[in-house]
Amino acid sequence: MEPIDVAIVGGGPAGAYCAYNLAENGIYPTIFDHSHPREKPCGGLISPLAQELFPFLKKLPIEHVKIEIVYLVSPSGRKFSINMKRKEAICVSRLEFDLFLLKMAMDKGAEWRKERVVEVKREGKIWKIKTDKNVYSSKKIVGADGVNSIVRSKVTKPLKAVDKGVCYGYFAEGLEDEAISFHFLPRRNGYIWIIPRKKNVSIGIGCAEILHPSQLKKELDTFIRKNYPKIKIVSKWTALIPNIKKVETFCSPTAGPSWILIGDAAGHAHPISGEGILYALMDGELAAQAIMHNNPLSFERLWRCTYGLNLLLSGKLQKWVYRRTFSELYCMYIKLSSLIR
Numbered sequence: 001m002e003p004i005d006v007a008i009v010g011g012g013p014a015g016a017y018c019a020y021n022l023a024e025n026g027i028y029p030t031i032f033d034h035s036h037p038r039e040k041p042c043g044g045l046i047s048p049l050a051q052e053l054f055p056f057l058k059k060l061p062i063e064h065v066k067i068e069i070v071y072l073v074s075p076s077g078r079k080f081s082i083n084m085k086r087k088e089a090i091c092v093s094r095l096e097f098d099l100f101l102l103k104m105a106m107d108k109g110a111e112w113r114k115e116r117v118v119e120v121k122r123e124g125k126i127w128k129i130k131t132d133k134n135v136y137s138s139k140k141i142v143g144a145d146g147v148n149s150i151v152r153s154k155v156t157k158p159l160k161a162v163d164k165g166v167c168y169g170y171f172a173e174g175l176e177d178e179a180i181s182f183h184f185l186p187r188r189n190g191y192i193w194i195i196p197r198k199k200n201v202s203i204g205i206g207c208a209e210i211l212h213p214s215q216l217k218k219e220l221d222t223f224i225r226k227n228y229p230k231i232k233i234v235s236k237w238t239a240l241i242p243n244i245k246k247v248e249t250f251c252s253p254t255a256g257p258s259w260i261l262i263g264d265a266a267g268h269a270h271p272i273s274g275e276g277i278l279y280a281l282m283d284g285e286l287a288a289q290a291i292m293h294n295n296p297l298s299f300e301r302l303w304r305c306t307y308g309l310n311l312l313l314s315g316k317l318q319k320w321v322y323r324r325t326f327s328e329l330y331c332m333y334i335k336l337s338s339l340i341r
C-alpha cells in the first residue's frame with residue numbers, strides 16, 4: 001500500500017483546521033480520531049481576537065451565544081463588568097464546533113478515519129501508525145492529539161506535570177441566562193468560570209498547579225452551594241490543559257523534517273487565560289503552510305515569530321497575575337483597557 005502523504009493524529013480544532021488548509025491547497029491528509037461526535041470539557045469561549053484572525057468564526061452555522069458583557073470577580077469579591085459590545089466573544093458547544101471543523105476539512109477532500117492511534121514509530125523515512133483497527137504508513141505526521149499526545153511522546157519529551165494545569169467542572173442546566181463570569185481564586189493560581197451556551201452552561205474551576213481533582217471539586221461545590229444552589233448538574237468532568245511554565249519546555253522542538261506538533265500537543269494554550277482554540281487554529285494554519293512548502297521544520301520559526309513571545313512572557317507573568325494583589329490590579333487593568341478600546 002502506498003504511504004499516506006500526511007497523517008494527522010487528532011481531529012480537534014488544530015488537526016481539523018490543519019487538514020482543511022492542506023486540502024484547500026491540494027494536499028489531502030488523513031485524520032485519525034476515534035472520538036467524534038463528543039463534547040470536550042471546555043468553556044467553548046471564542047475570543048474577539050480569534051474571530052478577527054479567522055473571520056469564518058463570525059459566521060458559524062452552529063448554535064452559539066454572543067457575549068456582550070463579561071464579569072471579572074477579583075479575589076476580594078469586587079465585580080468588574082467588561083463591555084464587549086464592540087468586540088463580541090462567542091460561546092459554542094465543542095461537540096458541534098469540532099464536528100463543524102472536521103466537516104469543513106472533509107468537504108475540501110481530507111479523509112477522516114474513526115480510529116484511535118495506539119502506537120507511532122519511525123522506520124527510516126516512513127512513519128508507521130498503528131491504530132485500534134489497522135497499520136498505516138505515512139511520509140509526514142502531524143501530532144494534533146491533545147495535551148497527552150502520543151506523537152509528542154515519540155518525537156520529543158511528553159509535557160511534564162509542572163507544565164499542565166488541571167480543571168474540574170460540570171455541564172449544568174438552570175444558568176443559561178446568566179452572564180459569563182470569571183472568579184479569581186483567593187488562594188490558588190486559577191479561577192472559576194461560568195460560561196453559558198445554548199443548551200447548558202459550563203461551570204468549572206481551573207488551576208495552573210497540578211492538584212488532585214477532589215481538591216478542586218470541593219472548592220467548586222462550595223462556590224455553587226453558596227451562589228447557585230438550584231442548578232442541575234448534567235455531567236461532570238476532569239481535564240488537563242497545557243500550561244507551560246518552564247523555559248526549557250517552551251524551547252523544546254515542535255517540528256522536525258517529517259513531523260509537526262500543533263495545538264495542545266505542542267503545549268500551545270495561553271498560560272494565563274487558558275485560551276487554546278485560537279492557538280489551535282493558528283497552529284493548524286501555520287503547520288499547513290510549512291507542509292505546503294515541503295518544509296515541516298519551518299513551522300518552528302513560523303509560530304515562534306507569530307506568537308511565541310506572547311506565550312513566553314505570559315508564562316512568566318502568570319505566577320504574578322494570580323497573586324492576590326496582582327489579580328486585583330489585573331481585573332482593574334482589563335476593565336480600563338476595555339474602556340479605552
Ligand SMILES: Cc1cc2nc3c(=O)[nH]c(=O)nc-3n(C[C@H](O)[C@H](O)[C@H](O)COP(=O)(O)OP(=O)(O)OC[C@H]3O[C@@H](n4cnc5c(N)ncnc54)[C@H](O)[C@@H]3O)c2cc1C
Pocket residue numbers: 009010011012013014015032033034035036040041042043044045046047115116117118144145146147150167168204239240241262263264265268269274275276277278280
Ligand atoms: C476545562 C477546559 C476549558 C477550556 N476552555 C476554553 C475556552 O473557553 N476557550 C478556549 O479557547 N480554549 C479553552 N480550553 C482550551 C482548549 O480546549 C484547547 O486548547 C483546544 O481544544 C486545543 O485543540 P487541539 O485540537 O490541540 O486539541 P483537542 O481539542 O484536545 O483535540 C485533540 C483530539 O485528538 C484526539 N486524540 C487524542 N489522542 C488520540 C489518539 N491516540 N488517536 C486518535 N485521536 C486522538 C482527541 O479525541 C481529540 O479529538 C479549555 C480547556 C479545558 C481543559
